[in-house]
Amino acid sequence: VGRFPRLVLAALAVAVGVQVCASADVNLGLVDVLGRSMPSLRDGLEHPSRPAAGVVLLARADRLLPDAPVMLVDVSGDRGTSYATAFAYELYPRRRLYGPPAVWPSSIVAYARARGARYLLVRRRRTAAPWRLPPGLTRLRSTPCCVLAEVAAR
Amino acid sequence: VTTVVQLAGVAALAAVGWPLVGALAAGARGLVERVSLAIWLGYAPLTLTLFLVGLVVPYGRATAILCVLVAAGATVLVRVRLGATADVPAPMAADALVSPRADRLIALAAGAATLVLLAQPVVLAVRGLPVAYDFYAIWGFDAKVFFVRGTPAFVHGFNHAYYPAAAPFHHLFLDLLAGRASSGLQLLPSALEFAALVGVTRYLARRLGAPPALGSLVGLLVCAGASATIFSALSGYGDLPLTAGLTVAAGAGVIWLRGDDRALLLSAAGAALAAWSKFEGLPSVLLVLAAVLAGAHALGRGELRRAAATWLAVVAAAIVPWWAFVASEGVGGGREHVSRLYLEPGFILSNVGRVLVRPGDFALWWPLMLGLLALTAPAWWRAGAATRTLVLLTLAELVAVLSAYVVSSHAGSVQDVRATAPRLYVHWMPTVALAVACGVAAAVRAPREPPGRTN
Numbered sequence: 001v002g003r004f005p006r007l008v009l010a011a012l013a014v015a016v017g018v019q020v021c022a023s024a025d026v027n028l029g030l031v032d033v034l035g036r037s038m039p040s041l042r043d044g045l046e047h048p049s050r051p052a053a054g055v056v057l058l059a060r061a062d063r064l065l066p067d068a069p070v071m072l073v074d075v076s077g078d079r080g081t082s083y084a085t086a087f088a089y090e091l092y093p094r095r096r097l098y099g100p101p102a103v104w105p106s107s108i109v110a111y112a113r114a115r116g117a118r119y120l121l122v123r124r125r126r127t128a129a130p131w132r133l134p135p136g137l138t139r140l141r142s143t144p145c146c147v148l149a150e151v152a153a154r
Numbered sequence: 155v156t157t158v159v160q161l162a163g164v165a166a167l168a169a170v171g172w173p174l175v176g177a178l179a180a181g182a183r184g185l186v187e188r189v190s191l192a193i194w195l196g197y198a199p200l201t202l203t204l205f206l207v208g209l210v211v212p213y214g215r216a217t218a219i220l221c222v223l224v225a226a227g228a229t230v231l232v233r234v235r236l237g238a239t240a241d242v243p244a245p246m247a248a249d250a251l252v253s254p255r256a257d258r259l260i261a262l263a264a265g266a267a268t269l270v271l272l273a274q275p276v277v278l279a280v281r282g283l284p285v286a287y288d289f290y291a292i293w294g295f296d297a298k299v300f301f302v303r304g305t306p307a308f309v310h311g312f313n314h315a316y317y318p319a320a321a322p323f324h325h326l327f328l329d330l331l332a333g334r335a336s337s338g339l340q341l342l343p344s345a346l347e348f349a350a351l352v353g354v355t356r357y358l359a360r361r362l363g364a365p366p367a368l369g370s371l372v373g374l375l376v377c378a379g380a381s382a383t384i385f386s387a388l389s390g391y392g393d394l395p396l397t398a399g400l401t402v403a404a405g406a407g408v409i410w411l412r413g414d415d416r417a418l419l420l421s422a423a424g425a426a427l428a429a430w431s432k433f434e435g436l437p438s439v440l441l442v443l444a445a446v447l448a449g450a451h452a453l454g455r456g457e458l459r460r461a462a463a464t465w466l467a468v469v470a471a472a473i474v475p476w477w478a479f480v481a482s483e484g485v486g487g488g489r490e491h492v493s494r495l496y497l498e499p500g501f502i503l504s505n506v507g508r509v510l511v512r513p514g515d516f517a518l519w520w521p522l523m524l525g526l527l528a529l530t531a532p533a534w535w536r537a538g539a540a541t542r543t544l545v546l547l548t549l550a551e552l553v554a555v556l557s558a559y560v561v562s563s564h565a566g567s568v569q570d571v572r573a574t575a576p577r578l579y580v581h582w583m584p585t586v587a588l589a590v591a592c593g594v595a596a597a598v599r600a601p602r603e604p605p606g607r608t609n
Contacts, residue, residue, distance in 0.1 A: 004533075008597040009252065011529055012590075015522040016371055016378075020267055022517035023378040 071117035073108065109136035112151045120149045159332040160342040164193060166327070167347075170225045171196025173233035178420040181242030182357055190353025194398045197347075198427040198472055199225040201323035205306055206475060212304040218330035239416050242361070249365050251598060257367035264370035271377040272349045275387045279341035289390040292317065294337055297325035301335040308485050315485040318476060320431040321392040340390045348387035351398050352376050355584045358405030361414070362544070364591040375587040379580065380517040386580040392432040393577050399428030401584040403439050404547060407446035410461075411453060411540040421446070422465040426472035434558070434578070439469060441554055442547060449543030495560060502559045505568055509575040516576070523586050530593030537596035548589040551582055 112120055120137060133139055137149040171192035175182055179191050203225040204218070211217050250257040289295075292314050300306050300322065308315040328339045352373045359369035377383060386393045402424025409417040425439035443465055447458055455461075496502070510520040527534075527545060534545050555578045559571070 005598040005600070008526075008530055008533070008594055011526060012371065012594050015526055016264075016374060019517055019519055019522055020271070020374065020378045022513070023271065023380045023383075023519075025517075 069115075069117045070119045070121055071112050071115065073120055073122045108134060109151060113154060118151055120151060122147050122149065156332065156336075156339065157342065159328060160339065161346075163324075163328045163331055164343045164346050166222045166331075167194075167196040167200055168192040169196065170200045170222060170229055173226070173229040174199075174423065176238055177233040177236040178239065178416055178423060179357065180239035180414055180416055181361055186353050187357050190350035191357060193347055193350040194354055194395075194402065194427065195423055196225070196229070197324065197395055197398070198320060198423070198430050199229055200327065201320045202430065202472060202475070203228070204323045204327055205319065205479075208300065208306045209479075213300065213326070213330055214304070215330055215333055218327055221327070236416070236419075240414075242414075251365040251367045251595075257365060260367040261370040264367070264374045268352060268370070268374045268377055271374070272345075272352065275345040275348055275384050276342070278384065279345040279388060290337065293321045293389075293391050294325055294340070296322035297329060298335045300326050301329045306479070308483050315483075316480040318392065318430050318432055318435060318473065320395045320427065321390065324395070325390060341388055344388050344390060344394060347398075348377070348383075348394060351394070351401070351584065354398060355401060355405075355587065358401065358409070359588055359591045361409045361417075362405060362541075362588060362592055363412070364588075364595045368591050368595055372584075372587045372591045375519075375523070375590070376584045378517075379519050379583055380513070380515060382515040382576040382580050383583065386577065391577070392435075393580060396428050396431040396435050397581045397584060399424045399426070399431055399435065400438055400442070400551075400581055401588070403428055403442045404544065404551075404585045405588055407442055408449070408540050408544040408547075411446065411449050411455070411543060418461055418465060419468065422468035425465065426469045429469050430472040430476065434581075436469075436473065438551060438554070438581070441551060445543055445547035445550060449539050449547075452539040452543075496562070497560065499560075502556065502571075505571040506556055506559065506575045509572060510579060512576075516579075519583070520579070523590050526590045527586075527593055530590075530597045533597035533600050534589075534593040536600070537592070541592045541596055544585075544592055545589045548582065548585050551585070552579070555579060555582070 108120065119140075122133075133147065133149055136152045138152060139147055139149050141148045168189050169192075171194065172188075174195040175188050175191045178195065179188075182188050182191055200221060203221045207217060207221050207224065211220070251260065296308075296315065296317075296319060299308070306319075324343075325340045328343060329335045332339055355376050356369045356373040359372040360366060364372065386397065403421050404424075406417045406421035406424060410421060421442075425442065428435035428439050443462065447462060450458055450461070510516060511518075527549075534541050558578075562574075
């Protein structure tokens with residue numbers, strides 16, 4: 001084997017070795033790394049113009065609170081989102097309730113209780129204003145554009 | 155029950171594609187290689203059948219099973235009509251990368267490392283990793299819509315409903331088998347299909363003349379792309395079938411240049427899958443066709459028009475029904491992706507380049523592979539028109555992806571380039587790995603071979 005082929009084989013061995021080690025290292029933190037490399041999921045929750053955000057929220061709720069009655073409240077004012085949310089309701093007909101923005105925030109707790117919802121998933125536009133929930137709701141998780149809250153018992 | 159359904163879904167793909175392996179993939183050896191090819195050759199026929207049958211028969215579990223039978227019947231007919239492929243001689247000991255013994259050790263080590271890396275997506279799939287945004291919003295959403303409505307009916311005004319729909323129909327098939335629409339059902343099948351892509355790449359590497367040990371290294375490189383690869387494998391987007399389709403289209407196209415006539419149809423089958431998988435699939439495979447025809451012209455092959463017509467007919471059969479359906483539904487056609495010219499090459503280059511060297515996405519994959527291609531350039535350039543075509547085609551496709559940002563509505567946003575570039579470049583990783591294999595093989599063989607050998 002001549003000098004050039006040896007050089008190529010050595011370069012190939014180094015390349016494969018380095019890449020496999022780097023790849024394994026990157027992927028060792030599996031969920032963490034993928035969490036970092038999947039910004040689109042978080043962006044999807046927080047992106048004000050994404051028309052499918054309602055679906056994403058429901059799917060998220062599906063993972064966070066399987067089988068729990070979650071009411072989705074969309075106060076963002078995005079027409080596309082409201083449309084998608086309405087359709088998402090069609091996809092999850094048994095477990096999901098759709099809360100119209102008109103009831104936010106004054107009567108939302110009574111509205112949720114009346115429909116058997118134990119949780120609210122609220123989506124709004126990203127603003128600098130502090131996120132205040134009305135009495136009767138306890139924040140569980142939140143991002144700049146949405147909050148998951150538990151509805152207090154009567 | 156869920157795992158049984160997931161495995162049954164992958165088995166159905168393999169059953170549909172199995173007859174095509176015998177008809178199109180000359181020299182496929184061993185169960186793993188044949189099953190890998192069968193899974194990806196069955197993907198387009200089964201999902202297309204599900205789409206077309208759904209236009210007349212309401213969706214249900216029985217419809218899914220009916221579609222498997224119809225698609226398998228069609229592929230058996232193709233196998234009967236074409237007959238078996240010609241024999242391809244096994245590689246000889248003299249064709250070793252280093253020496254027969256060292257090659258066996260390299261292949262063993264590479265195979266073990268490949269299994270370890272492939273275990274990662276499988277473990278993540280079993281754990282039910284959070285699925286990405288576009289799965290909920292587009293690829294998985296379409297499947298849910300079709301499942302709930304019992305027919306391929308769109309939600310008008312929704313995100314990109316016109317996208318080529320191989321992946322949504324794949325997910326729908328699993329939903330129908332399970333009897334419920336579930337966001338996580340596609341994870342394990344996707345992980346196994348990704349493993350099949352590694353098997354397909356190894357087959358193509360061997361047929362392109364790489365010694366078996368080098369083929370094993372190529373398989374390892376395909377699954378060693380850090381988180382970008384795993385994301386592409388598990389996301390449920392159209393990227394995984396697109397990657398498989400492009401790899402087969404380019405690899406088999408060059409095998410055709412090396413004298414295997416049946417490989418033209420294999421290339422067309424890959425191109426059909428790519429065009430049926432994602433919006434960018436069709437322009438990408440047309441570039442593949444142009445490059446392969448240019449290579450054939452350089453090699454003095456005849457009947458190029460007939461070859462091109464056959465290839466295009468197979469691709470058209472896969473995508474034209476969908477276009478017709480999309481047009482009849484009036485759900486748009488992708489104009490939102492194209493903007494006025496964005497002539498900021500510096501911005502595009504720096505942002506895309508930054509993505510390609512981001513450790514969390516690809517680790518060092520792109521600098522290392524492009525470095526190997528540069529190092530072996532004198533060897534692959536002199537190795538003949540077929541090898542040269544593969545490498546130049548690959549580089550042209552990488553530049554084409556970059557150029558697409560000039561007309562893309564995403565080009566001006568750092569965040570959008572960050573979100574799209576990893577996905578777009580993942581599509582070409584197996585083909586780049588094949589090109590590297592050809593370059594290395596040419597460099598190692600050059601001193602052993604008499605001058606004047608072509609392709």
